[in-house]
Amino acid sequence: MNYIEHIGKYYMMLKQVFRRPQKARIFYDALLREVEELGLKSIGIILFISFFIGGVIALQTALNLDSAFIPESLIGFAAKRSIILEFAPTFCSIILAGKVGSYITSSIGTMRVTEQIDALEVMGINSLNHLVLPKVIATLFFYPFLITLGMVLGMFGGWLAGVLSGLFSGVSYIEGLQTDFNPFLIAYALIKTLVFAFLIATVPSYHGYYVKGGSIAVGKASTQSVVWTTILIVITNYLLTQMLLT
Amino acid sequence: MIEVKDLRKGFGNVEVLKGISTTFHPGKTNLIIGQSGAGKTVFLKSLIGLHHPESGSIAFDGRLNTNFSIEEKRQWRQEIGMVFQGSALFDSQTVEENVMFPLKMFTNQTQSEMLDRVNFVLDRVNLKQSNHRFPAELSGGMQKRVAIARAIVMKPKYLFCDEPNSGLDPQTAIVIDNLIQEITEEYQITTVINTHDMNSVMEIGEKIIFLKDGIKEWEGSSEEMFKTDNEAVVNFVYSSNLFKKVRQAYLNETNL
Structure with a gap:
């Protein structure tokens, strides 16, 4: 199957996904389950990675701006920009594409190969709407919150790294964080997050839903879904940056 | 029909x-x-x-x-009720939830009405004590019985x-x-x-x-199958010696 066919099939899938849920109560139950699976269970890894990467960004910036002519507050300013603009929305989304994407593909793919999706269809249930829509809504709702947490903890990690290493003072770092604050950058980061969240929910669902074969096929589909989600995040990141910041 | x-x-x-x-x-x-x-x-x-x-x-x-x-x-x-080859039970749901799922999806019954119906069909397939077990905790035969219960729950x-x-x-x-x-x-x-x-x-x-x-x-019918001389059916159905003997015994008994 060529790329054009995949794109067409993906859009046909979305058409089925965005239908009115057949039973509101079942949809809300599924939504809460997905918020837990895709969102709450990802908080730990995002906080952990944000904290340490924030620290590394601050240390690297400090080591590369080691000059008497550059104010120390520039370290906090540069770290803030890096974290808000790229690290939190893009890097964290790629991490989530790996963690959540493989979970989505393998869970839906297993349902496909064990005929659970056929069972839903035979009952008269729109299986795409039933399985994928709660995932899309859960990620769109939860990931902006998750990425915002990542931003805050990344900046905190940078501050702590400076204080513990003695490379820069905590006061000048915080001064840098407060310098030239532009709220649009937060909006830009959250817009990117929403687009990435949509990709993280739908691309792996596509790979899982249309898997053919057995357990090996599900494994291959999981790998493919992570690769394609990452590629699409990187391309979309470039296009959104071009559109929103230039 | x-x-x-x-x-x-x-x-x-x-x-x-x-x-x-x-x-x-x-x-x-x-x-x-x-x-x-x-x-x-x-x-x-x-x-x-x-x-x-x-x-x-x-x-x-x-x-x-x-x-x-x-x-x-x-x-x-x-x-339509369907029993799939591998049972196709939803593995994230308990036996009770699996059987109740079509009722939740397509009826407006209260929880107690649905539970009554679920218990009735589980009783019908001789699975009384397994409501809160997950499919992975059941034997193959029990999974099939749950699948039958789910298939007939909507009458x-x-x-x-x-x-x-x-x-x-x-x-x-x-x-x-x-x-x-x-x-x-x-x-x-x-x-x-x-x-x-x-x-x-x-x-x-x-x-x-x-x-x-x-x-x-x-x-x-199965009786007609004993009598048939269709070569493809005879070769397929009576491929084992046991079934050949069963068929022969039937034919001898009925003098055919």
Whole structure:
């Protein structure tokens, strides 16, 4: 199957996904389950990675701006920009594409190969709407919150790294964080997050839903879904940056 | 009653079903048999609408499933119960949740009404104490019984079973066969079973269709199957020495 066919099939899938849920109560139950699976269970890894990467960004910036002519507050300013603009929305989304994407593909793919999706269809249930829509809504709702947490903890990690290493003072770092604050950058980061969240929910669902074969096929589909989600995040990141910041 | 006329289905250049016509009557266990690759599963999946036939028609009590409106199709789906080969239970749900799922989805019953119905059907399939267990905690035979309970919980008019005995020991297989036959007679359901278990054929086959290379090679009752001289049926059904002896004994007894 060529790329054009995949794109067409993906859009046909979305058409089925965005239908009115057949039973509101079942949809809300599924939504809460997905918020837990895709969102709450990802908080730990995002906080952990944000904290340490924030620290590394601050240390690297400090080591590369080691000059008497550059104010120390520039370290906090540069770290803030890096974290808000790229690290939190893009890097964290790629991490989530790996963690959540493989979970989505393998869970839906297993349902496909064990005929659970056929069972839903035979009952008269729109299986795409039933399985994928709660995932899309859960990620769109939860990931902006998750990425915002990542931003805050990344900046905190940078501050702590400076204080513990003695490379820069905590006061000048915080001064840098407060310098030239532009709220649009937060909006830009959250817009990117929403687009990435949509990709993280739908691309792996596509790979899982249309898997053919057995357990090996599900494994291959999981790998493919992570690769394609990452590629699409990187391309979309470039296009959104071009559109929103230039 | 289900009437199938000249049903054809292919995948790419391969024609799997080559014009099958037959009728399935209510209150009877109809069996589809044939070698692997004969088109049994494609035929069954075409009947339940998972495959779309290229030509031909399937009428459910006179209603052509190709002419259904969206609402009629939804209604028709609720009249169908299906037992899949691997049971296809939702592994994230308990036995009770699995069986209750169609009720939650398609009825406005209260929780206690749904629970009563679930307990009734679980009792009917002899699974009283397993409400809160997950499918992975059940044996193959128990999973099949849960699948049957889920299939009949909406009081279907048509019950389809794809290899209901596969992977089960002979004793459990007989229990499942008898359960399906009892339910079929009790609720006057039109039951279609896809199998290549010859014990099932002998035990519960009231009408048997033998498929060969996508064509209906033979059809009749289990008694007629003993008498038939159709070479393909005889070679397939009586391939084991045991069944050859059973057939010979039957023919001797009836002086045929």
